[in-house]
Amino acid sequence: MNFEDLEPLRCLSMKGLICFQSAMKAVAVEQTAPLGNTHMLRAIQQQSPEILDGLDLSGAGIDLAPIPSDWPQTDSSGGETVAFDSQPSPDFVRAMQAAYGVAKKFRLKQISPIHIVCGIVETDPELGPRLALAGATSERLESLCRLEGRTDTSRIPLTQTGIAYDLHRLVVGRKFILGGVELEFEKGPAGHSDGDVLSHAICDALLGAGGLGDIGTHFPDTDAKWKGASSLVFLEQARKLLDSRGCRITHIDAVVITERPKLTPHFAGMRVVLARALGIDASQINLKAKTNEGVDAIGRGEAIAAHAVATIES
Ligand SMILES: [Zn+2]
Numbered sequence: 682m683n684f685e686d687l688e689p690l691r692c693l694s695m696k697g698l699i700c701f702q703s704a705m706k707a708v709a710v711e712q713t714a715p716l717g718n719t720h721m722l723r724a725i726q727q728q729s730p731e732i733l734d735g736l737d738l739s740g741a742g743i744d745l746a747p748i749p750s751d752w753p754q755t756d757s758s759g760g761e762t763v764a765f766d767s768q769p770s771p772d773f774v775r776a777m778q779a780a781y782g783v784a785k786k787f788r789l790k791q792i793s794p795i796h797i798v799c800g801i802v803e804t805d806p807e808l809g810p811r812l813a814l815a816g817a818t819s820e821r822l823e824s825l826c827r828l829e830g831r832t833d834t835s836r837i838p839l840t841q842t843g844i845a846y847d848l849h850r851l852v853v854g855r856k857f858i859l860g861g862v863e864l865e866f867e868k869g870p871a872g873h874s875d876g877d878v879l880s881h882a883i884c885d886a887l888l889g890a891g892g893l894g895d896i897g898t899h900f901p902d903t904d905a906k907w908k909g910a911s912s913l914v915f916l917e918q919a920r921k922l923l924d925s926r927g928c929r930i931t932h933i934d935a936v937v938i939t940e941r942p943k944l945t946p947h948f949a950g951m952r953v954v955l956a957r958a959l960g961i962d963a964s965q966i967n968l969k970a971k972t973n974e975g976v977d978a979i980g981r982g983e984a985i986a987a988h989a990v991a992t993i994e995s
Contacts, residue, residue: 718801718808719743725797732795732825733817741815743808795825839995840931843889845896847881848986850978851939859937859944859985860951860968861913861958866942870985873902873909878987879937879968880912883955886935886991887919891928916958928995930961935989936969940982944970 723745726733738745799822802809851857855869860879870876885896893899899922900907900915907914923930933955937944948970952963959966973979979986 845885861954877912882987882989886989939985
């Protein structure tokens with residue numbers, strides 16, 4: 682199953698789709714009985730009878746006979762009490778346990794059982810059409826979703842992360858600019874822009890988190906417009922791109938690797954400057970410094986590098 686298969690489930694948020702996909706995979710793996718989705722329906726009927734109420738299930742050949750309430754058993758997925766048919770086969774018990782486990786997982790992730798029924802209607806080639814025949818059309822289910830307030834208007838935020846690495850040579854005759862702040866030093870990072878390796882890494886991580894490509898695509902070093910530019914401009918642009926896609930920056934963590942100068946005393950100021958460019962609070966940015974223990978070009982003071990991880994919500 683892939684996202685294309687789930688495309689008709691317009692009422693699901695992206696997170697809902699991911700939950701749905703993983704839950705369906707879990708059922709497929711755990712369940713050996715041939716009536717997997719029927720068991721899921723039975724679990725739903727037990728927990729949320731209103732969803733299937735009024736549907737002509739038996740008329741459509743779907744047997745969801747009531748489960749006798751005097752057959753209690755605790756399922757394996759978390760201590761929930763589940764009632765099974767008398768004399769169930771081991772396969773049936775296992776399938777029901779899987780179904781209840783998945784239904785429970787959905788509830789924990791705030792995914793409605795309606796979505797499970799929706800998924801069965803849309804993706805089960807055997808049971809789906811019969812459910813639709815019984816009246817469980819995707820239109821009806823979507824309207825139930827809306828009634829429950831689980832449409833995209835109340836969608837659960839999706840968290841995404843991006844990673845980035847950047848390195849610049851340190852050369853004489855360049856200003857040492859890092860995190861939007863100029864420091865006193867005998868060398869500075871070579872580059873088309875101001876060579877701010879920390880801002881570049883953060884920008885690239887943000888673009889990565891938003892699925893927006895990389896810094897070289899958006900701000901090519903062949904474009905005269907960016908010659909000598911403050912890299913804070915790149916951050917502002919990245920923020921605008923994320924804004925336009927409804928993404929919000931939640932956190933940035935970065936590490937700068939250089940032998941000298943000492944960076945830690947300057948991090949507080951850098952965080953304020955970076956946060957201003959990104960429209961976030963300085964507390965959402967964490968900066969760390971490392972040396973390269975005298976090893977390689979960085980260790981010899983010939984280069985400076987930075988790694989960054991950005992987290993966003995959409
Ligand atoms: Zn760079």
